[in-house]
Every structure is written in C-alpha cells, then in structure tokens.
Amino acid sequence: MPHTFRYVLYHVDNFLPHQQVVNCPSVTTLTETQWRVREAEHRARFSPLVAQHRARRSRGEKHPVYDFLFEYYSFRPAHLERWSAGFGVHLLGATSFDKNWHVGVDGTYLDIGAFPAHRIASLCDTLSLLTATAARESQFGCFGLHEWAMVYRSEEVRHDVPLRLPPEQIAHIVEENGVRCSHFDAFRFFTPEARPLNVLQPTRESAIELEQPGCIHASMDLYKWAYKFWPWISSELVGESFLLAYAAREIDMCASPYDLREFGFDPILIETGHGRREYVRAQNDLSELARPIRAKLMAAYLNLSQALAVVPSKVTR
Secondary structure, three states, rough: OOHHHHHHHHHHHOOOOOOOOOOOOOOEEEEEHHHHHHHHHHHHHHHHHHHHHHHHHOOOOOOOOOHHHHHOOOOHHHHHHOOOOOOOOEEEEOOOOOOOOEOOOOEEEEEEEHHHHHHHHHHHHHHHHHHHHHHOOOOOOOOOOHHHHOOOOOOOOOOOOOOOOOHHHHHHHHHHHOOOOOOOHOOOOOOOOOHHHHHOOOOOHHHHHHOOOOOHHHHOOHHHHHHHOOOOOHHHHHHHHHHHHHHHHHHHOOOEEEEOOOOOOOOOOOOOOOHHHHHHHHHHHHHHHHHHHHHHHHHHHHHHHHHHHHOOOOOOO
16 A cells, blocks of 8 residues: 555554643653663654665665655754653663763753753744744645745756656646745745745744644644754654654645655645645644644743743743
8 A cells, every 4th residue: 555644644643642731740750660661662663764764875765755854854863763751850770871861869860950051042932933833823725835836937846756747737736826835944945936926925033923833844843843952852752743744744745746656655636626625634634633742842841941940931831
C-alpha cells in the first residue's frame, strides 16, 4: 500500500493522547526503572526513522518529502534518537548525562542555573508566539497553494521530481484561486511573480500577528519550537512534534503540484472541488492533533520561564 498521510495521522493519533495541558508540574521524580524504560521506548520509536534517512543519504538518494524534516529543520538526527526527561524531572540512579545536569541526593536533573542567559529572550519570544497562535481561530482556506506559488511562472523547481501539470495550467490554477498564505517561512520561497498574488505579505516580524493554528506550517513548526530548547524540553515532546511534522509534510507535498506517485504518494487534487475538500479535512485533522502538542509546549516553556523569572507580559502565569 502507498505510505500516505492517512497512515501517519493515524500513527500520531495513537501516540498522542488528546489532552489539554495547562501547566507543568514543578518537579517529577522517576525511578531508574521508569526513566530507563522511557529512554528505551524513545529510541525504539525514532531510531528506525533516523536509520531510513541515514541509509538514503549513504546511497546518495534524495527524498522529496522526508529529507525536509532532517535538512530544513536543524535538529541533528542523532539528537532525535537521544532521550532527555526535560526540565523539572529528577532521575534516580542517573549519573551519565551532560554538563547541564546536576547530580544531587534527590536525583539527577537539569540545573536551571545552567540555562544559557543569552537564550532567555528567544524563549520569551517563542512563548509569546505560541500563545498568540493558540488564541486565534483556525483558518482553512489556503488549499495548500503555497507550494504552487513556489513554482509559479518559473523554470526552476524546488524538487528533482516532475510536475504533474504543465506550467501554464499551474499558473492558471494559482491565478484563479488566489493565494492566502500567512506563514512567512513559506511565503519567502514564493517566486517574485507569485508574491503580489498573496492576500497577505507576511514578514518575520509580523508572525506573532499572523500565525494561526489551522496553518500546516504552523503545526509543522511545533517541531522546531520543541527541539529549539532541547534538552530542557523533553524528548517525548520533541518526538510527538516530529511525528506531527512528519504527517504535516506528507499532506503538504501530496497537495503540491509535484508528481510523487513514484514515492508512494497519491496527490490531493486541490485543483478540483473534491480535492480542496479533502485538503481541508486533512488540514483540520492535523490542526486538532497539533492543539494538545502546542498546549504542552506552552506549558513547558512557561515552566522554564517561571523558573527563570522571565514570564512574558502577555502570557498568563
């Protein structure tokens, strides 16, 4: 069977309990048996995905869908395999962690005094962005046309795979439907001819005003916000967000103008009414999966910022 986004959404759904997390406990203690089990489960879950990437790379093979998760995002594959309990967790019987960890009579834990001071401002900014995004209503009207805008009236393409439609038809579909992209890190890859067609002109600075939870890229970037402060953010949360990004990337590329059937992906035909409805359903499903992950991230960031006594003014304690 083709390895489609439906399978991955199912996988994430079973991995992630649907729960709203409003705060993190200040301290949790894990026995040596408990944390070693978690460590082993994490490695067993993510080592196969990392191994597939390494095997492709060793053969010199490019994958238009999955390489993005290991190349665009800067988290090292080896770090994805490694386990961290995150801040606020004490591990009994642990002595072999890095310099950020303190070994005390009540267990080994991440020492808040070791948190790099130069990164505190970034922590606050990211928490503010996550909070602002979560407060907005989800919008589902973009139909994934950002990937189309990236090849609009251009002889160059971003992936070494064929387009499933001729360039003139792609241009017509973009012009007929319009582009409604609120995510700067997608918009910045639009062709110069496509940028004026977008109803918004997002910038890095306007992200806090425009980012919204229905956006596939906003859901995908939860992975970036999770690993950005690893090991202070737990590997479980990094892992959940990676699987979410995995699913988001599949949806993203299935709705693109590229022909990915050689890689086992059937297209979402967003140039048709049926395809647009299919895309909106997938986008909505992904947004619902992202909701509890975003809440957990906000709670973990808030727990860190409270320990550092630097909670942003717009974030409720």
